[in-house]
Amino acid sequence: MASTQFSTKDRILGAAEELFAQHGFLGTSLRQVTSRADVNIAAVNYHFGSKENLINEVFRRRMDEMSRQRLSQLEQASKDRPGELEAVLAAFVEPALAVARDCQGGAAFIRVIARAYAEKNDGLRQFLSEQYGHVLREFARAIAQCVPGLEKEQLYWRLDFLSGALTYAMSDFGLIKRPAGVSEVAHRKRAADELIRFAAAGIKS
Template sequence: MKQKDTKQNILDAAEELFAVDGYHGTSLRTITKKAGVNLASVNYHFGSKEELVVEVLRRRLVPLNESRIKKLQKVLLDEKLLQQPVGVEAIMRSFIEPTLKFRDASPGAMSFLSLIGRALAEPDDTVRKKFASMMEPVFHLMLEGLVKALPGYPKEVLFWRLHFTIGATSHTLRCIDNVPMDKEGKMGTLSTEKLVAMLLPFVTAGMEAPL
């Protein structure tokens, strides 16, 4: 059972460090030192630094996205059964709320939230594209729902508004424990629940903005 511990320790350490310093800014030496394992073990267990970061992303992102998709499909199904138009807020909630529950569920998730916030901004092509491909099914389903929820809105407009939503969300996750640009009074940290209560009306209203 030593193998599993080693792999797990590496993933945990890498998750935290990538979240803070980014992919390029984190070295395998720092990761293995923090994990208390040997430098060579990363290459043994994962093959390369790149495959490691992909695994760090996948470990939490796949279940999270499954939860998002499940919630979204339920929303879209309810709409069909009740014969009423889909609520935009319900769709946006199905994207944002699982993030909150996900955080409460696992202990190391806080830094992972920063990490997924950072992943989209990562300059490295391979990492960003891998991340994008993991997120693609969620966005596709959301866009589909939004097209139904907002008839008369061109799909291109909804696509860009979804794009803005992703930007607002990922920026928030990235800065979740370090909000910059507060000269007076320091806004400090907000509980994730309150933060969703802030974010949800903003993106919903933005999505429903008149053409």
Template sequence: MAETRPGDTRERILDAAERLFMAHGYEGTSMRQITSEAQVNLAAVNYHFGSKESLMQEVFRRRLDWLNEERLRVLRALKAEAEGRPLKPSQIVDGFFGTLLRMGSDERRGGMTFLRLLGRTLTEPSEFIRAFLAHEYQEVTDCYKEELFRALPDVPKAEIVWRFHFMLGATAFAIAGTDELRLVTDWQIEADDATDRLDRLLPRLMSFLLGGLRAPLPQFRDAAGDGR
């Protein structure tokens, strides 16, 4: 067993693939781009990962395994503190989406690069990627959904599921295009680093998500008027 410098080539490939998949998508990134950026031989990907598909899965597994565990940790802590009483919706939303967004400040977990990759991949067309992500996400997502059911006993479960879906969409889009707000506005954002951007995004997104989650149910079609 030689094991020259274990995890050196592998990690370099994963880092390069993460960056390139984020920038150009799965189909738009070639093995030659990846191995060139990682400064390893072309055959290294197939040697270490078997195929491009397996590489893609490993890129996500490396980050999502930690995210899943962290989310469960946070949820357990919240439930322990609540001592049997239902959690507040704001706690649940922050536990699920806040934990995700705070990943963007942690360079050891992929930082903004992975965050943006994940946001984009949730609407990725490739069949196997969506299937893989659904499988990786299902368990923890169900735990948080259950907690939302408990926190909002008067809201039909189906409505909560819809709104969870909407929250996921707003979050995915927000992290996928953070530095391309130009798509929706020409409002100039000062060029600062990703962490600062996250600091401004997080509280705003949280209040938006909570506002949407707690909006009046669409029974008779907005009888209340506008308000503000």
């Protein structure tokens, strides 16, 4: 019974992620989600209670693990390469690009993130701040230790710019496409290296 419930919940989340990516949060109805997931509205209400909670859970499903990976890599970087800005930035960038590589809906989730930037959804922004704001604060603290002369306001501006550039890199929408003969893993590694180098220069300047 538990596996059936999990399967139903996962189908709903996958369908919602795809539809939110295509049509946005406002443009997607629960009826569309239930049709795509092949479930009835009672299943959505049982597992999530509301559309707002469903939106939140779409983010939680991927961002919980991404946040764990970021904090784990940051902790390791602090031990192995203390005071090195590039190591801190790698801990922020690499787990996010790994999400984009996920063949099980990773590309759709990146478009959902872009929707979150584009659409004004105060409830979602509050949820993300409450759930994941501590991750950004940990990285801000680590960056400040690497660049002690940087004012707090400047630090947060630059971290905000880094987040935007990272979302752009995750979407693979830029001018640099994967060359023929280069694997997806190698291409993403190059993207991470270039973004880390770019961000380090901007933060240090």
